[in-house]
Amino acid sequence: MAEHVILFAGPMGAGKTTAIRSLSEIDVVSTEALNTERHVVDKETTTVGLDYGELTLGPDEKVRLYGAPGQRRFAFMWDVLSQRARGLMLLVNNDAPEPLESTRRFLAQFPALVEAGAVVVGVTRTDVARAPLVHEYARAIAEWHPGRTIPVFTADPRSATHMRTLLMALIANVEAAALVSEQQQEVA
Template identity: 60%
Template sequence: MAEHVILFTGPMGAGKTTAIQSLSEIEVVRTEANNSERHVVDKATTTVALDYGEILVGAQEKVRLYGIPGQRRFNFMWAILKRRAKGMILLVNSDAPDPIAELLFYLDEFRELYDRGGVVVGVTRSDVGSGPALTDYSDALERTNPGLVIPVFTVDPRERNQMQNILLTLVINIEMRAAFGSVSGVRSL
């Protein structure tokens, strides 16, 4: 059975743990602790090491889903988790003070995952406040990273179908880039 590793990245509160819970076909491994930065994101707990789940794509391909802690003080875990990843789903919450800056920070921090496979962006929480339009995210990506092909979607991480769509978009993106030779070290997902 082929196995693949996909990383869920983004700031605290963007919905990484929830997205993995929506997708996983096994009980999700979570490393939650009390959130000591409630002034940043008002939620009771936060991921401090990783989240882990699995999903089968077809009969013979297992996708391992890893979620990073969103707080930058846990970036030592980012380095560990991105080593094996073939692609990344980057979630950003639209109602954050500067979601486009967050998007660009995480893309820069995890750029090797684009080079190694692919990236898809999911904009969360767009229903709770007025944030940038999807075109604003796409324009910022094109302005700062010309030529990168990074799909951007509005997504609710609680909705399994939406998360499956974003995961399949990433898989297709990786496979197309591999077929056209624009991915380093990847044959197919």
């Protein structure tokens, strides 16, 4: 059985826990605690360790969904969780201050996944804040990471359909990058 480990990362309040709950076929394991930074994001709880869910894509394909905490003080968990990850689903809250800068900072935290072309960006809360637009994210990401294909979508983490679209785009990119790498090794 093929297994994909996908890491959900992004700032607090971007919808990582909600996205995993939308996709998971099992009860999601969460490590939530009271949010002590309600002045930053007004929500009652926040992830302090990880979220975990699972999704079966077919008889031969399972996806393990890991959600990282969004607060910088838990950045050590980003390293731990990214070790097994084959792909990164970066969720960014369009309603937060400086969402493009937040995107840049989070992409910089996962250089191996960015270099492998194993990233997709989901821009959340576009119903609340229309700007920046998706093409502005795509243009900025292309400037920060020339030569890398990082798809950018608007996404509602409450929608299993939206999240599945992002997940399938991510898995397609991961598999395409693996094929290209394999072919390059055969030529060399």
